[in-house]
Amino acid sequence: MLTTEQPVQMTDTPPASIPVSVVYGDGIGPEIMAATLSILEAAGAPVAPHEVRMGEALYREGFTSGFAPDAWDSLRRTGVLLKAPITTPQGGGYKSLNVTLRKTLGLYANVRPCRAYAPYVPTHHPEMNLVIIRENEEDLYAGIEHRQTREVMQCLKLITRPGCEKIVRYAFEYARANHRSKVTALSKDNIMKMCDGLFHTVFDEISDEYPEIKAEHQIIDIGTARVAARPEQYDVIVTLNLYGDILSDVAAEVAGSVGLAGSANIGESFAMFEAIHGSAPDLAGQDAANPGGLISAAALMLEHLGQHAVAARIQNALLCALEDGLHTRDITGPHTKEVLGTHAFADAVIERLGRTPQHLPAVKADVKARAMPVRKPSTPAHIDKQLVGTDVFFEWTDSARDPEVLAATLQEAQLRDIPLKMITNRGVKVWPGGLPETFKSDHWRCRFQSDTPVTHGDLLALLIRVHDKGLDFIKTEHLYTFDGVPGYSLGQGQ
Ligand code: NAD
Numbered sequence: 001m002l003t004t005e006q007p008v009q010m011t012d013t014p015p016a017s018i019p020v021s022v023v024y025g026d027g028i029g030p031e032i033m034a035a036t037l038s039i040l041e042a043a044g045a046p047v048a049p050h051e052v053r054m055g056e057a058l059y060r061e062g063f064t065s066g067f068a069p070d071a072w073d074s075l076r077r078t079g080v081l082l083k084a085p086i087t088t089p090q091g092g093g094y095k096s097l098n099v100t101l102r103k104t105l106g107l108y109a110n111v112r113p114c115r116a117y118a119p120y121v122p123t124h125h126p127e128m129n130l131v132i133i134r135e136n137e138e139d140l141y142a143g144i145e146h147r148q149t150r151e152v153m154q155c156l157k158l159i160t161r162p163g164c165e166k167i168v169r170y171a172f173e174y175a176r177a178n179h180r181s182k183v184t185a186l187s188k189d190n191i192m193k194m195c196d197g198l199f200h201t202v203f204d205e206i207s208d209e210y211p212e213i214k215a216e217h218q219i220i221d222i223g224t225a226r227v228a229a230r231p232e233q234y235d236v237i238v239t240l241n242l243y244g245d246i247l248s249d250v251a252a253e254v255a256g257s258v259g260l261a262g263s264a265n266i267g268e269s270f271a272m273f274e275a276i277h278g279s280a281p282d283l284a285g286q287d288a289a290n291p292g293g294l295i296s297a298a299a300l301m302l303e304h305l306g307q308h309a310v311a312a313r314i315q316n317a318l319l320c321a322l323e324d325g326l327h328t329r330d331i332t333g334p335h336t337k338e339v340l341g342t343h344a345f346a347d348a349v350i351e352r353l354g355r356t357p358q359h360l361p362a363v364k365a366d367v368k369a370r371a372m373p374v375r376k377p378s379t380p381a382h383i384d385k386q387l388v389g390t391d392v393f394f395e396w397t398d399s400a401r402d403p404e405v406l407a408a409t410l411q412e413a414q415l416r417d418i419p420l421k422m423i424t425n426r427g428v429k430v431w432p433g434g435l436p437e438t439f440k441s442d443h444w445r446c447r448f449q450s451d452t453p454v455t456h457g458d459l460l461a462l463l464i465r466v467h468d469k470g471l472d473f474i475k476t477e478h479l480y481t482f483d484g485v486p487g488y489s490l491g492q493g494q
Helices: 029-043 056-060 071-078 097-104 161-177 195-207 220-229 241-255 292-304 308-323 342-351 403-413 456-468
Strands: 018-023 047-051 080-083 109-115 129-135 145-147 153-155 182-187 214-219 236-239 262-266 271-275 385-395 420-425 428-431 443-449 472-482
Touching (some): 018 029, 018 071, 029 308, 029 342, 071 080, 080 292, 109 161, 109 241, 109 292, 161 182, 161 195, 182 195, 182 241, 195 214, 214 220, 220 236, 262 292, 271 292, 385 456, 403 428, 456 472
Parallel strands (some): 018 080, 080 271, 129 236, 182 214, 182 236
Antiparallel strands (some): 109 129, 109 262, 145 153, 262 271, 385 472, 420 428
8 A cells, every 4th residue: 555755744733735636637627626726725725736637638648547657646745635526438448546546545434424505505305414434445346246157247245344443433433523423324234144244243342432422223225215315314324335335425416415515535544535526527618517516525625634724714605605695507596696607606605705604504613633533453352263164156057957956966076074055046045945936047056064174175175076077166165163153144045
């Protein structure tokens, strides 16, 4: 991983100027970035922007990552990136710049505040004011995919204990630093008992360390439905990568202010801030885009840098402009008095620097702690791990896909102490005792399991015997117990 050469000092005392990397982006990006930087300058934000080239032009120049070669040097120097949206070129061969940034810089927490600005921006949920904290590095986004058989694709979901600990602790630290009173974890641990179950377990463990903050867990499907219907019931939400990806768009849409929302991607040495919307090529060059999302992102950046007073000044000026009915085209409604272009909107915010909103809740500059977790990795206890068998996966289509035929062949190949115990197809048990109605793909999971520990040599011997039967084994997953507890799901999916 990259390291900062000159770590940025997090302090409430304004340094002369803090270097920050800035990407102007594509589409509306340059317009909203220019508007945002003009506000930062007028507000006296002590930052020195250093432009970094990333995006469409770089892709076109042949850099498949979308980065200029010197981009990483700038990021190493500053540790902080304010980024306008990038256009991802259509077609294959281009890597997602955002995914590369998140993974390379270790940006494990994606923080997205979603609030309503009622009645000034139309919304069905005037009381909504929640923050979604999404795990950003793990889950199905590890990108480990395989075509296993002619009919079956696989994408691996990886959840780690350290990853869960980091994101859950971040959520509670964020709640504490930002005077929020409740953290809700969302997962699907009723189905994914091991992966999502680990996340839930870690959430329960860590929540005990924050007795002043209410902690609750909900299943992601009902949680998402409730965020859409009654978002005012939520305060801070913490969830896994894929769920957070979907939920944060639902929440932003429900808040009615996609164009006003910013997000932070936080890591241990780096942080990136951006608007949640894309590069809106349909509006590019028209001076019509709402710069509010990037302005909000810049305020999050200033908070991250410990510059709470100037962050609050800027956010309150933005709220005043909304209250005064000065709106860009995308947020017009009954309270709009004048529709402004990008630059005029930025000027309206600048004119209101130093003012406090009259009706919308003002942003206070009293957050003294940075919302960063105190690093406290759990100490790995000694865990007794025993190998007790293997699941062997086959591509097999012979004999009208009759599992009895496959089982008979495998029983001829099995070792005496590691017998065939079960065959499933797409997680449904088809042997012993399957039902003829069950659909069967060409992908078979066959469990060989011993009552006593076995060796890797035993499993290799088993695989050679299986191979000698002419069967195509496509992968194995070994069966381990951890302190006697099975480290594998016990049977068919539910
Ligand atoms: P989009 O967010 O750019 O646009 C969706 C709709 O919202 C459009 O009608 C657009 O005009 C409007 N809109 C977006 N931002 C606005 C603003 N600030 N003010 C007023 N209206 C605004 O999403 P899309 O059209 O799906 O994507 C366009 C491009 O942006 C794609 O290339 C996509 O890959 C990219 N993108 C980049 C990022 C990023 O860099 N973080 C995020 C999302 C999409």
